[in-house]
Amino acid sequence: MTKMPSAGHKNNRRWHERFKGDVAAFVVTTTLAGFICSMLFSNCFCTVELSLERLTETVQATILSVRVDEQGPWPFEYGGRIMCSSPPHEVKDPLSKQVVLVDSHSFEGGEMPMGTAGYIDLSWRVVSVKLEDSLQFVIQAYSQSGAIARQSSVTFRTKYCNVSRGICKIGDSVVEITIAWSHIVKHKREIHLEGHV
Structure with a gap:
């Protein structure tokens, strides 16, 4: 599981973590900038990017x-x-x-x-x-x-x-x-x- 910092963190931040899924091992790269979070799941087969953003009103x-x-x-x-x-x-x-x-x-x-x-x-x-x-x-x-x-x-x-x-x-x-x-x-x-x- 990737630990996420609080949503109020305003500085760019990047970290890596390895975990094993059901099929293959992935490397997760997470970048946080303001309220936008992007996570890259990558292995030898492909790379998947997941982007999240908190919206109000x-x-x-x-x-x-x-x-x-x-x-x-x-x-x-x-x-x-x-x-x-x-x-x-x-x-x-x-x-x-x-x-x-x-x-x-x-x-x-x-x-x-x-x-x-x-x-x-x-x-x-x-x-x-x-x-x-x-x-x-x-x-x-x-x-x-x-x-x-x-x-x-x-x-x-x-x-x-x-x-x-x-x-x-x-x-x-x-x-x-x-x-x-x-x-x-x-x-x-x-x-x-x-x-x-």
Whole structure:
């Protein structure tokens, strides 16, 4: 088990610890900077990064749908990736700062998972966002070689409740994103005060 320092520790801190899992031994590297904690689990087969951050005064963003307008061309001929971050980060930032909603590289054949009427089947749909912050979506289309051929972004301001819709143009294609915002209840007394969840 990796021992974690208190959340109030503001200095960068890194330490290593070895432990044996069910399959292979891992080396854990943990870095703490403010309230953001990143842990790298690595062995001779792979490296997995787990990033944690404590958020206060948050709302829940549920991505109801991501839909490609069928009147335009399909932008993901060779697959693609859709991710979001809050606060918005440059695309060049490490993926550990992004929440990947879907990546065609994770699917057999590398095709973007698609439902009916242009709707994309997301692997992840719910994220927490600071109430006074914003949520940025980045859409990337891959080339035949698997590199990023095109990308675009759209940013949403958070809401205490209600639904937001935004348009993201990638090449000649139009992608519509619909989000439902909801308050995260911390205490039972909040339910009594508002009369509902």
